[in-house]
Amino acid sequence: MDRRDAIKWMMAAAAAVGALPRGAFAAAAPGAQGYGTDPDLLKDYKPGDLWPLTFTDAQRRTAAALCDVIIPADAKSPSASALKVHDFIDEWISAPYAPNRADKPVVVDGLAWLEAESRKRFSGDFAGLVLKQKNAICDDICYTANAKPEFRDAARFFAKFRDLTAGGFYTTPEGMKDIGYTGNVPLATYDGPPPEVLKKLGLS
Amino acid sequence: MPLITSSKTQPSYDLIVVGSGAAGGQTAYTATMAGAKVLMLEAGRNYDPVKETPMFQNNSQAPLRGSNTTDKPFGFYDATIDGGWQVPGEPYTSASADPARQFWWWRARMLGGRTNHWGRISLRNGPYDFKPRSRDGLGFDWPLSYEDLAPYYDKTEMLVGIYGDNHGLENTPDSPAGCLQPPPAMRAGEQLARARGKKLGLPIIPIHRAVLSVKQDADTLPQKIHPGNPRAQRLLAAAMRERQACFWATPCGRGCSIRANYQSTTVHLPPALASGDLDIVPNAMAREVTTDAAGKATGVLYIDKTTGREHRVRGRVVVLAASSAESVRIMLNSKSARFPNGLANSSGLVGKYIMDTVGASLGGQVPALENLPLHNEDGAGGAHTYVPWWLYKEQLAGKLGFARGYHIEFESGRRMPSMGVTSGLDALTNGSYGRQFKEDARRYFGSFMGFAGRGEMIPNEDSYCDLDPSVKDKWGIPVLRFHWKWSEHETRQAAHMQKTFAELIEAMGGKVRSKPEADGAKAIEPGGKIIHEVGGTIMGADPKKSVTNQWCQTWDVKNLFVTDGGPFCSNADKNPTLTIMALAWRSTDHLLEELKKGNL
Numbered sequence: 001m002d003r004r005d006a007i008k009w010m011m012a013a014a015a016a017v018g019a020l021p022r023g024a025f026a027a028a029a030p031g032a033q034g035y036g037t038d039p040d041l042l043k044d045y046k047p048g049d050l051w052p053l054t055f056t057d058a059q060r061r062t063a064a065a066l067c068d069v070i071i072p073a074d075a076k077s078p079s080a081s082a083l084k085v086h087d088f089i090d091e092w093i094s095a096p097y098a099p100n101r102a103d104k105p106v107v108v109d110g111l112a113w114l115e116a117e118s119r120k121r122f123s124g125d126f127a128g129l130v131l132k133q134k135n136a137i138c139d140d141i142c143y144t145a146n147a148k149p150e151f152r153d154a155a156r157f158f159a160k161f162r163d164l165t166a167g168g169f170y171t172t173p174e175g176m177k178d179i180g181y182t183g184n185v186p187l188a189t190y191d192g193p194p195p196e197v198l199k200k201l202g203l204s
Numbered sequence: 205m206p207l208i209t210s211s212k213t214q215p216s217y218d219l220i221v222v223g224s225g226a227a228g229g230q231t232a233y234t235a236t237m238a239g240a241k242v243l244m245l246e247a248g249r250n251y252d253p254v255k256e257t258p259m260f261q262n263n264s265q266a267p268l269r270g271s272n273t274t275d276k277p278f279g280f281y282d283a284t285i286d287g288g289w290q291v292p293g294e295p296y297t298s299a300s301a302d303p304a305r306q307f308w309w310w311r312a313r314m315l316g317g318r319t320n321h322w323g324r325i326s327l328r329n330g331p332y333d334f335k336p337r338s339r340d341g342l343g344f345d346w347p348l349s350y351e352d353l354a355p356y357y358d359k360t361e362m363l364v365g366i367y368g369d370n371h372g373l374e375n376t377p378d379s380p381a382g383c384l385q386p387p388p389a390m391r392a393g394e395q396l397a398r399a400r401g402k403k404l405g406l407p408i409i410p411i412h413r414a415v416l417s418v419k420q421d422a423d424t425l426p427q428k429i430h431p432g433n434p435r436a437q438r439l440l441a442a443a444m445r446e447r448q449a450c451f452w453a454t455p456c457g458r459g460c461s462i463r464a465n466y467q468s469t470t471v472h473l474p475p476a477l478a479s480g481d482l483d484i485v486p487n488a489m490a491r492e493v494t495t496d497a498a499g500k501a502t503g504v505l506y507i508d509k510t511t512g513r514e515h516r517v518r519g520r521v522v523v524l525a526a527s528s529a530e531s532v533r534i535m536l537n538s539k540s541a542r543f544p545n546g547l548a549n550s551s552g553l554v555g556k557y558i559m560d561t562v563g564a565s566l567g568g569q570v571p572a573l574e575n576l577p578l579h580n581e582d583g584a585g586g587a588h589t590y591v592p593w594w595l596y597k598e599q600l601a602g603k604l605g606f607a608r609g610y611h612i613e614f615e616s617g618r619r620m621p622s623m624g625v626t627s628g629l630d631a632l633t634n635g636s637y638g639r640q641f642k643e644d645a646r647r648y649f650g651s652f653m654g655f656a657g658r659g660e661m662i663p664n665e666d667s668y669c670d671l672d673p674s675v676k677d678k679w680g681i682p683v684l685r686f687h688w689k690w691s692e693h694e695t696r697q698a699a700h701m702q703k704t705f706a707e708l709i710e711a712m713g714g715k716v717r718s719k720p721e722a723d724g725a726k727a728i729e730p731g732g733k734i735i736h737e738v739g740g741t742i743m744g745a746d747p748k749k750s751v752t753n754q755w756c757q758t759w760d761v762k763n764l765f766v767t768d769g770g771p772f773c774s775n776a777d778k779n780p781t782l783t784i785m786a787l788a789w790r791s792t793d794h795l796l797e798e799l800k801k802g803n804l
């Protein structure tokens with residue numbers, strides 16, 4: 001495929017956005033707060049579009065701060081909160097589906113624990129701590145297998161929160177680029193791994 | 205578009221086809237190319253993949269980053285709409301509360317049915333697969349042979365467009381020249397597995413999938429597919445020209461707006477509709493096949509889901525292609541004084557011998573694949589590689605403890621990140637966070653491989669469906685009740701899969717991500733989970749021991765056919781869709797011939 005064809009196809013795919021005819025058949029699904037079994041697949045969704053969000057301003061601030069301890073900015077990409085990953089986490093825990101409902105108390109209680117621990121250790125709220133102080137708390141809870149008994153619940157929260165932060169971050173265009181995903185572009189041919197990859201694998 | 209509402213149907217048709225997926229699509233295609241007038245009933249809404257497919261959307265544009273939910277069990281962008289293992293308002297029941305005896309029934313209420321989202325793996329059954337009982341004494345022989353179906357496999361491959369190649373392996377048929385499209389190059393992990401798997405004796409070769417790796421040759425293929433039928437050639441050539449070759453982006457499970465992959469809605473239905481001989485009524489929930497005093501089928505009684513009202517349509521022939529179990533349901537619900545146990549059920553076998561595919565999987569992390577130079581591994585939106593069953597001789601010699609084989613499917617590569625992109629990473633990183641975590645995420649991206657076994661289940665007396673005595677769906681139609689049991693042939697096979705995958709991961713220098721499960725009953729996926737539901741109206745040579753003959757024609761009602769997976773009397777490890785299409789094509793050719801002779 002030459003570049004012009006590639007662009008033409010990209011444009012055709014883009015043109016389909018917003019042109020979706022919704023059939024007359026749109027019976028409400030059970031679990032009515034969800035998006036149902038026939039959602040619009042071409043629309044751009046934002047947190048809060050489909051169900052009410054949970055975080056208070058204070059929770060949102062703590063969540064954003066923890067997101068950035070887990071994924072700070074570096075030379076390759078911005079921080080998680082710069083990409084509004086904390087708002088995605090709010091969308092996640094606010095969703096009506098069973099796994100999301102199960103994650104909600106883990107995250108809400110975990111954020112409360114983090115605030116209490118910050119006040120206990122450093123007499124301040126988590127978002128206001130310096131990085132060294134934040135790390136001191138996170139070092140105790142960052143790996144469930146090594147966490148002391150008194151930190152086990154907090155470690156489970158941290159593991160969940162890291163998965164949500166990473167999932168939220170690496171699914172954005174900036175995160176995909178950072179992790180090294182270079183696909184989702186039309187190609188004229190698929191040629192397999194380039195020679196330098198095969199060489200590194202000892203397959204050339 | 206001849207998509208019509210209930211009030212616009214013709215007084216009578218040559219064929220009434222219930223269902224619009226691989227079987228219904230193929231049946232309607234074959235019939236309309238021959239000039240027969242067809243009415244297709246589809247229980248779901250109209251669906252147009254050209255307009256509705258989310259091409260290039262990334263997961264951050266979807267709710268919950270595209271994760272699967274009960275509303276969208278294969279993820280937000282999966283093509284399935286109004287479908288899943290549960291369909292709102294349309295329940296089914298289980299005869300047993302035992303978790304090991306459940307059957308999960310997947311349905312897709314949409315035009316094109318399950319063909320819109322399927323994996324598109326398209327493997328021919330081999331000669332053994334049609335005569336399994338003759339080979340090992342178990343299950344049933346088909347009343348036809350590989351040679352009988354081979355010309356239809358050829359035509360189906362040319363029509364649909366399937367990539368793959370030939371290796372001359374046992375019971376893994378080669379396709380004649382000109383049938384297959386060139387397979388895409390193997391991904392890095394697939395190539396590493398091929399090199400390292402050699403010492404285990406695993407033949408790691410290109411898989412066959414229904415995706416156009418190059419544009420179809422619309423100037424020559426239609427003549428080969430429809431010799432002597434210029435009208436069909438013209439219609440097919442025009443439809444082929446509307447299809448583009450794969451542009452190596454966007455997972456196939458979303459569907460394909462450029463029609464590069466096979467969906468009934470991109471391949472079968474466009475030329476059938478263009479013929480002018482096909483009417484489609486969507487939102488038409490078939491309830492029963494109607495019959496006359498002589499015991500012949502006269503048409504179908506359905507409920508229009510948009511109004512809730514009953515409608516009757518008439519045809520010279522009725523073809524059920526509603527999915528194996530749904531066709532069973534319609535037959536069992538078609539009760540009359542003449543057919544008190546349901547239609548075409550004098551054998552008492554309607555609903556018996558339902559089968560799925562044995563499934564088990566294991567993941568590994570392969571250090572050799574860490575920190576590879578950046579490259580695009582999207583490829584054909586699915587696997588490029590597989591391992592066909594390789595232990596036929598050992599198995600026949602009784603060395604394995606289970607009677608039938610499996611193939612291995614691969615999940616590898618630097619795929620578009622989803623919510624699980626770093627899950628489980630803490631075991632490798634001791635729970636890193638911060639800048640170290642970002643480094644770790646880059647290092648490990650693309651270093652994970654998954655292996656899934658897909659194996660043959662032998663039909664058994666304990667796996668069947670019947671009508672639930674009390675439960676009805678929202679349309680008032682009695683629902684199916686499933687009975688299910690794996691035998692040791694399946695559970696031992698699942699344990700063998702686990703052992704093989706662990707060996708392969710270790711041969712690649714990798715580590716398994718969970719302990720291989722030695723107990724096959726724990727390793728095996730629930731029945732129905734692989735969505736290869738077949739059987740229930742099995743074919744045979746004896747009317748007392750089967751529901752249909754080799755033409756998918758019911759023994760009891762000569763103008764009633766079942767062209768979905770229902771007539772399968774075995775379920776080889778090869779995924780069933782290609783065989784459903786080839787068999788539907790052969791049966792419809794026969795049906796049209798009989799119709800012409802006045803025999804129906």
